[in-house]
Amino acid sequence: MFRFICIVIFLVSFLILSIPVFFVEWVIGKFNREKRDYSSLRIVQWAFKVILKITGVKTTVIGEENVPDEPVLFIGNHRSFFDILLTYSRCRRLTGYVAKKEMEHIPLLSTWMRYLYCLFLDRENPKEGLKTILQAIDYVKKGISICIFPEGTRNKGEELSMLPFKDGAFKIATKTNCAIIPISMNNTCAIFEKQFPRIKKVHVIIEYGKPIYPDQLEKEEKKHIGNYVQNILQETINRNAEML
Template sequence: MIRFILVVIVVVGFLILSIPILILEWLIGKFAPRFRDITSLRLVQYVFKLVMFISGVKTTVIGEENVPKGEAVLYVGNHRSFFDILITYSRCPDLTGYVAKDGMIKIPLLSHWMKRLYCLFLNRDDIKEGLKTILKGIDQIKAGISMCIFPEGTRNKDPKAPMRPFKEGSLKMAEKTGCAIIPMALTNTSAIFEDQFPKIRSRHIILEYGKPIYPKELPKEDRKFLGAYTQNIIQEMLDKNAELV
């Protein structure tokens, strides 16, 4: 429980103490938006790394060279833990917005930081609103901001259960922009927190980045079921890495 308490103190403390920073970043953005964006990115990455250090998370990263430099991409991963966001976001080389459930927009300060970092809020129950979110993601990729999505739709809370089928519409951001899809396989992340909630345990996890997938280079059948195609690649990485933790 000590780790859990320390993590709560760090997260809540950051959100409260960062109120002046949000105001300062807003002012900086009036004159130097790129500088504001990068400083916000690095600050939050530092806090995420601190949380993982306190939690005792030991990360093995495979295939990071597969992430293209200097271009926006769509990160796609399996999702079993809150820590999936911390682990992956802390390694983003440039601006990256995450697609989150719309319920998070109600959380004060946290939602402000998420908006500041180009995150989008998806309403899964309203097709029209969901489409607007995907279109916004397309615009952000075109503007050079990478996006990250977990196409299972929600965290898969059973560590022994297979991945839920990927929602095909989630990958429209890559189809419509032609950007690379970067498959991410996260192994053993639920063992950090969810498997023994509310305790946080020191765990070894594996994050593997697959080779870039460019939708336009795929055969027609694979393009038609891009979600399933990407999910199969992630599953192969998960199967391969299961014995390494």
């Protein structure tokens, strides 16, 4: 419970103290947009790393060298709020995450998210959902990576299970032919969700898979690309469970 309280205090303090930082970043952006983008990225990554330090989580990272220095589509399984902190704190390039629409209404946090090219997906409105995917495609074309959890929500089922992937997410890759990088995560829900509201010091495993380029897939693999990527993630999750 102590770790949880420390994280809440840090997060609230960070958001409040960042109010003048928004103005500074806005001014920087008027002269050099790329400099503002990367300074915003590093500030948020610093905050995420502090939070992870408070949790005491031990992270084993495999295959990070598989991520090419180009805009990609990160595809991950999703079981914890901490999935975002664990992966975003490691992004070398500008990366926008696709989040649920409800997060757009959280003061200050949503401002940082917009600065960092995050997109808000309305899961109940297919028309608005399509607009979000089209915006993500545009971001990739402009050199910004996108991370999405195609299960659509946090999976609260068995540890090694995944919810069915939603195919719309993969249009980001098929329309741009950017690389798909699978990110498998093991044991992340043990940090917080399993014993809410306590934060537990645990060992998690993150593995970055090899790049998957849609135009290099067989016809049937490309036709069912969601299943293809999900099967790769499932195999990795099952294999890495033995390391815990």
